[in-house]
Amino acid sequence: MYLYNDLDKKLIGERVDQYREQTTRFLDGKLEAQHFLPLRLQNGLYVQRHAPMMRIAIPYGLLSSKQLRMLAHICRHYDKGYAHFTTRQNIQINWPQLSEVPDILADLAKVEMHAVQTSGNCIRNVTSDQFAGVATDEIVDPRPYCEIIRQWSTFHPEFAFLPRKFKIAVSGSIEDRAAIRFHDIGLKLKKANDGAVNFEVYVGGGLGRTPVIGECIAENISATDILTYLEAILRVYNLHGRRDNKYKARIKITVQALGIEEFRRRVDEQWQYIRQTSPSLPEAEIIRVANFFRPPAYLQKDELACNTLLQNQCRESRAFSHWLTHNITPHRVPGYAAVTLSMKPTGLPPGDVTEQQLDAIADIADDYSFGEARVSHQQNLILADVEKERLFSLWQKLDELNLATPNINTLNDSICCPGGDFCSLANARSIPVAEAIQRKFDDLDYLYDLGNISLNISGCMNACGHHHIGNIGILGVDKKGKEFFQVSLGGDAGYNGSIAEILGPSFPEEDIPDVIEKILQVYLEKRQENESFINTLLRIGKDSFKERVYA
Amino acid sequence: MHDIIKNSEVCVDDPWRLLTIDQLDSGEEVASFSIVPYEYWKEHKQKLLGHKTGIFIDSHEIPVFTVQELEQIPLIIINFPVFSDGRGFSIARILREKLGYAGEIRAYGQFIRDQLTYLKRCGFTSFQPGYSTDLNEMLKSINDFSDGYQSDSNGITAVYNR
Numbered sequence: 037m038y039l040y041n042d043l044d045k046k047l048i049g050e051r052v053d054q055y056r057e058q059t060t061r062f063l064d065g066k067l068e069a070q071h072f073l074p075l076r077l078q079n080g081l082y083v084q085r086h087a088p089m090m091r092i093a094i095p096y097g098l099l100s101s102k103q104l105r106m107l108a109h110i111c112r113h114y115d116k117g118y119a120h121f122t123t124r125q126n127i128q129i130n131w132p133q134l135s136e137v138p139d140i141l142a143d144l145a146k147v148e149m150h151a152v153q154t155s156g157n158c159i160r161n162v163t164s165d166q167f168a169g170v171a172t173d174e175i176v177d178p179r180p181y182c183e184i185i186r187q188w189s190t191f192h193p194e195f196a197f198l199p200r201k202f203k204i205a206v207s208g209s210i211e212d213r214a215a216i217r218f219h220d221i222g223l224k225l226k227k228a229n230d231g232a233v234n235f236e237v238y239v240g241g242g243l244g245r246t247p248v249i250g251e252c253i254a255e256n257i258s259a260t261d262i263l264t265y266l267e268a269i270l271r272v273y274n275l276h277g278r279r280d281n282k283y284k285a286r287i288k289i290t291v292q293a294l295g296i297e298e299f300r301r302r303v304d305e306q307w308q309y310i311r312q313t314s315p316s317l318p319e320a321e322i323i324r325v326a327n328f329f330r331p332p333a334y335l336q337k338d339e340l341a342c343n344t345l346l347q348n349q350c351r352e353s354r355a356f357s358h359w360l361t362h363n364i365t366p367h368r369v370p371g372y373a374a375v376t377l378s379m380k381p382t383g384l385p386p387g388d389v390t391e392q393q394l395d396a397i398a399d400i401a402d403d404y405s406f407g408e409a410r411v412s413h414q415q416n417l418i419l420a421d422v423e424k425e426r427l428f429s430l431w432q433k434l435d436e437l438n439l440a441t442p443n444i445n446t447l448n449d450s451i452c453c454p455g456g457d458f459c460s461l462a463n464a465r466s467i468p469v470a471e472a473i474q475r476k477f478d479d480l481d482y483l484y485d486l487g488n489i490s491l492n493i494s495g496c497m498n499a500c501g502h503h504h505i506g507n508i509g510i511l512g513v514d515k516k517g518k519e520f521f522q523v524s525l526g527g528d529a530g531y532n533g534s535i536a537e538i539l540g541p542s543f544p545e546e547d548i549p550d551v552i553e554k555i556l557q558v559y560l561e562k563r564q565e566n567e568s569f570i571n572t573l574l575r576i577g578k579d580s581f582k583e584r585v586y587a
Numbered sequence: 588m589h590d591i592i593k594n595s596e597v598c599v600d601d602p603w604r605l606l607t608i609d610q611l612d613s614g615e616e617v618a619s620f621s622i623v624p625y626e627y628w629k630e631h632k633q634k635l636l637g638h639k640t641g642i643f644i645d646s647h648e649i650p651v652f653t654v655q656e657l658e659q660i661p662l663i664i665i666n667f668p669v670f671s672d673g674r675g676f677s678i679a680r681i682l683r684e685k686l687g688y689a690g691e692i693r694a695y696g697q698f699i700r701d702q703l704t705y706l707k708r709c710g711f712t713s714f715q716p717g718y719s720t721d722l723n724e725m726l727k728s729i730n731d732f733s734d735g736y737q738s739d740s741n742g743i744t745a746v747y748n749r
Contacts, residue, residue, distance in 0.1 A: 193708035197673025
């Protein structure tokens with residue numbers, strides 16, 4: 037994992053001092069609320085329905101056990117004992133006191149964490165693949181590039197007052213687990229025949245009110261040129277993005293309005309001279325940063341013996357077998373596995389975690405996974421480097437903590453925003469819908485028979501729950517003061533990228549579980565052998581689903 | 588006469604005077620230490636170059652100058668119509684880095700003190716708020732950061748080149 041050097045420590049320390057002074061001025065009435073607004077947002081602080089909400093950055097999803105313990109401390113000391121993992125690899129607390137936020141930031145700085153640029157019209161926390169460095173389909177490890185981009189984008193003096201927020205995601209595998217085509221900039225790492233690392237660059241993707249699939253702006257940007265290229269894109273956006281209408285201010289609208297050709301031309305024009313005046317990223321620097329992400333000290337393992345052991349353990353416990361099938365991801369090193377801790381047990385808000393769980397996960401990470409954990413944009417936690425021989429004992433420990441629900445990538449592993457229970461933007465409460473669906477489909481055999489299905493729920497069209505890219509998407513809408521839910525089908529977060537289509541008129545909350553059941557019935561009736569939900573949908577179209585649901 | 592912040596100090600009685608299009612259209616003379624809008628300057632640059640004339644750039648304008656012109660321009664003012672309009676940050680960097688402008692770049696208008704540290708890093712050397720405020724207080728924010736990850740025109744080297 038990356039470790040701060042003197043520069044990182046100095047800058048984060050100066051940021052805490054700066055924000056403490058700004059908070060004091062605000063509380064003394066010397067800083068107007070409208071001027072304080074972007075300053076607090078860029079330190080993670082929103083004002084929400086019940087209290088301020090604070091979003092803490094987990095850069096590209098990596099957490100050390102020390103950091104987990106500090107998060108537990110913060111939940112305990114400054115909040116109500118729990119926190120919420122977001123859909124962008126961040127963590128939120130819901131009840132901080134505005135006056136205590138500088139102290140929270142100072143505590144975070146002690147463990148090399150911060151809340152810098154987690155909100156506001158600036159470059160946000162860069163996100164990536166939760167299985168980076170261990171995935172079997174990885175081409176290039178994205179973490180060093182994420183860290184380099186983190187540094188470049190942090191306190192960037194030119195881009196702190198953009199037209200709107202700006203999100204960058206990086207993926208380096210055959211499968212896209214970072215939804216790069218739905219980010220303002222999506223970066224796909226590639227390796228040329230001579231081993232050189234290049235980026236395929238996508239621009240103008242995003243969800244929200246106007247979901248757009250990012251377009252390819254450049255197919256081969258050398259890794260050493262990536263920062264100047266990003267700078268050129270950001271500059272064109274900063275100069276030409278709309279500032280008169282916040283709903284048209286994202287880069288996707290700029291790209292659509294200019295067309296990708298003209299947008300590319302403007303970026304190239306800026307890039308040509310930025311390359312001349314700014315030094316490129318030296319290979320030596322990429323290697324220096326990559327050294328922080330070297331593989332941990334894996335032990336020599338006999339893969340076959342490990343698998344035999346697991347098979348025997350599965351025969352003894354059906355529950356373990358379920359967990360092994362659903363919550364384990366193959367690892368590139370023999371005898372190791374990546375484990376996903378489900379933050380989606382039935383009846384609790386998806387992504388929520390208690391301070392006791394955070395402390396316990398820290399101990400488990402130390403014991404089982406080299407002291408490190410990751411957060412996924414699906415709001416789950418991952419222990420990336422667990423010995424297969426120890427999976428059974430890990431499962432027992434996680435089960436006691438209610439973190440072993442065997443539902444990863446099933447219908448019940450839904451992505452869900454905090455919704456109307458917490459968020460002041462929401463039209464509807466999303467958490468009760470997620471729970472009602474989980475309760476309806478609590479039969480594991482049925483759930484597993486359905487296979488992998490993504491079901492994403494947003495409480496409003498800002499789409500924090502990524503409903504546009506769920507195989508099944510649910511969106512909360514306001515209908516004459518009542519909460520209704522619109523259902524859409526066919527979203528896909530991968531490299532191909534597809535936006536779900538609305539099925540028809542919206543439904544009252546209580547109808548949603550039955551609507552989902554009808555959709556699933558159609559799938560089960562029509563699917564061909566081993567065909568996934570999304571493939572059946574692509575093959576037969578949405579009309580059969582629509583007929584059944586609105587019959 | 589008004590006070591400004593220049594080169595990280597409060598500077599009293601700045602001699603520069605902003606002329607609006609209306610003033611210019613009604614025949615006001617462009618004396619030394621006048622600042623004229625960019626559009627006006629473009630039309631009259633043959634006459635104005637070589638004199639002590641500053642140029643006012645609004646945030647929606649992307650100015651074009653030749654290197655020879657820039658050598659003869661002592662001051663460029665960039666307007667911040669609202670503090671959240673961040674285009675001025677990019678305009679200043681283009682002037683400093685793309686066009687190599689070495690003269691004074693001044694932030695004018697509704698920017699706030701908490702932006703000074705970033706404005707300075709983008710190449711601004713003087714600051715003239717368009718509202719009444721205590722400049723000594725404002726100045727306290729100019730060095731909120733003593734260093735940065737990115738290279739800038741104040742001598743900070745990008746972290747990846749150290």
